[in-house]
Amino acid sequence: MSLLHPIxxxxxxxxxxxxxAPKPVLSHINWSLNEVLGAPIELKWSxxxxxxxxxxxxxxxxxxxxxxxxxxxALRGWHYLRFExxxxxxxxxxxxxxxxxxxxxxxxxxxxxxxxxxxxxYQVTNAISANLKESDVISQLERLLGKPWDQSLEPFRQIEIxxxxxxxxxxxx
Numbered sequence: 001m002s003l004l005h006p007i008x009x010x011x012x013x014x015x016x017x018x019x020x021a022p023k024p025v026l027s028h029i030n031w032s033l034n035e036v037l038g039a040p041i042e043l044k045w046s047x048x049x050x051x052x053x054x055x056x057x058x059x060x061x062x063x064x065x066x067x068x069x070x071x072x073x074a075l076r077g078w079h080y081l082r083f084e085x086x087x088x089x090x091x092x093x094x095x096x097x098x099x100x101x102x103x104x105x106x107x108x109x110x111x112x113x114x115x116x117x118x119x120x121x122y123q124v125t126n127a128i129s130a131n132l133k134e135s136d137v138i139s140q141l142e143r144l145l146g147k148p149w150d151q152s153l154e155p156f157r158q159i160e161i162x163x164x165x166x167x168x169x170x171x172x173x
Contacts, residue, residue, distance in 0.1 A: 013062045014087035014095070016071060018043070019156035020054035021081050029081075032074040037063055050155055051082075058160070065089065069108075072098035076106050082156060086111070094118065099149035107149045117145050 021029060026045055033041055043057035061067070068087025075083050080102050088095030088111070097117070099107045110118040119141075127140040142148070 010065045011090040012065045012087055014068050015060050017058045017084045019056050019082040020048045020051040025078050036070045036074050068096050076100050101152045104148055107146050119144050
């Protein structure tokens with residue numbers, strides 16, 4: 001009898017945004033991504049104007065299912081990074097979103113085919129039953145939706161939106 005493991009089943013793709021990383025770890029990040037993706041990559045680093053002394057890079061990737069989680073796990077080892085990893089199956093089904101900041105740690109959410117963050121019935125029920133005040137319920141639901149991470153990373157995203165996204169690259173594995 002064989003056991004099925006979801007890692008490696010089916011093609012997937014995604015995008016990595018490293019919003020800020022100190023210069024001494026840039027080569028280590030490249031090495032980690034090479035190992036996870038199984039292919040040599042070279043990120044194109046640009047200075048991060050919002051965090052003096054840090055660098056930023058972005059890359060699109062293709063790989064096997066679960067690569068997004070492995071990428072996020074490899075990057076979160078450096079607690080002073082700010083990054084996002086998005087993974088979606090090539091068939092357009094649900095995906096995963098990982099966000100990390102030094103202050104908040106790692107956030108993970110399931111993302112629907114239209115980009116919506118999906119919460120389970122258990123998560124919603126727990127948020128309601130574990131909090132007596134309406135403001136606490138709202139705060140917990142916002143945390144489940146990743147609002148604190150969104151607020152922290154939004155200024156860094158805006159740098160790329162404003163046309164300073166000269167660090168984008170692409171890798172297929």
